[in-house]
Amino acid sequence: MPRERWRLITPRLPESGPVQMARDEAHTRLASVSPPTLRLYRWRGPTVSIGRFQRWRGVSSEPEFSGFPLVRRPSGGRALLHGDDLSFAVTVPRWHALAALSVAESYRALAGGLVRALRRLGLDVEAVRRSGRSSERPVSCREAFSLYEIACGSEKAVGSAQWRPETGFLQHGSIFPAVVPRGWEEVVEAVAGGLEEEMGIEFETGEATEEEAFLAERLAAEKYAARAWNEER
Numbered sequence: 001m002p003r004e005r006w007r008l009i010t011p012r013l014p015e016s017g018p019v020q021m022a023r024d025e026a027h028t029r030l031a032s033v034s035p036p037t038l039r040l041y042r043w044r045g046p047t048v049s050i051g052r053f054q055r056w057r058g059v060s061s062e063p064e065f066s067g068f069p070l071v072r073r074p075s076g077g078r079a080l081l082h083g084d085d086l087s088f089a090v091t092v093p094r095w096h097a098l099a100a101l102s103v104a105e106s107y108r109a110l111a112g113g114l115v116r117a118l119r120r121l122g123l124d125v126e127a128v129r130r131s132g133r134s135s136e137r138p139v140s141c142r143e144a145f146s147l148y149e150i151a152c153g154s155e156k157a158v159g160s161a162q163w164r165p166e167t168g169f170l171q172h173g174s175i176f177p178a179v180v181p182r183g184w185e186e187v188v189e190a191v192a193g194g195l196e197e198e199m200g201i202e203f204e205t206g207e208a209t210e211e212e213a214f215l216a217e218r219l220a221a222e223k224y225a226a227r228a229w230n231e232e233r
Contacts, residue, residue: 003196008203009039010188017047017071018224019216020087023208024172025074025223026216027091031168034209036092038195040188045069046083051076051161056231072230073172077161080174086187088160089172098199099169103162104129104147109199110171111148114158117194118150118175121187125152 015023020041027037048070050059056072059065059079068081090110092098098106111127118125127148150158160173175187192203208216223229 003200003202005035006201006203007035007037007206008192009037009206009208011039011041014042014044016044016220017049017069017082018220021049021071021073021224022216022218022220023212024089024091024170025219026212027089027208028074028163028165028168028170030209030212030215031091032093032095034091034212035206036096036098036201037090037206038192038203039089039091040191041087041089042184043082043085043087046081047071048079048081049073050079052163053233054079055233070230071224072232073161073163075161075163075170075172077159080159082174084177085174086177086184086191087172087174088191089170092169094164094166094168096169099164106162106169106171107147107149107160110160110195111150111158113195113198114150114175114191115194116197117187117190117192118152118157120190120194123152123157125150125157127151 020043023039027034027039046068048059048065048068050056050070050072052073053076056070060070062079065079065081098109101109108127115125115127128151129148149156149160156176158173158175160171163170196202
């Protein structure tokens, strides 16, 4: 039985926070006219991404995040300082089998591929679903586990978040460099291979379409670089 073909986008040059979030949104909004896509990317300089529903002042006043540019994600979750991490974005149409799963089950499906990837790199990792709710609400993504996130011992290895607009499905996140101190190309190869094995898919290297690139450029300038979006809460 032929495997489903996915597009793999691996830009060589890192880009700013507004551009990265704009690309994630553009690919999600145009998912119905594009193949299922995995985009692996890096950040141009230290940048804090904050969850869609987090308070701007609460994050910007934290010593861990003070002094760095902040950009609000289209997804929820907690704040994360990017820089040397490898980030990923999975986008599919809303009619896709992955998007038809519950939030928990879709996290588990993708976590399975990421666990395979990190084990390829020699790491003893597992996807752990944390149960119950803590009375504490940490601001930082690194300090909280949820929904089949991946641990290496007691340390968090991968953090991610979802967004499900009517047009598509996005799960994006980051593989933390303290846990995966490998070269860019080696980790990209491992992530693609792990997801292929877990999900029964096949990647073909590609690029953003002209429509995706145009929409991302507009979103970066008008939304993700604008105070009206970033400081709205």
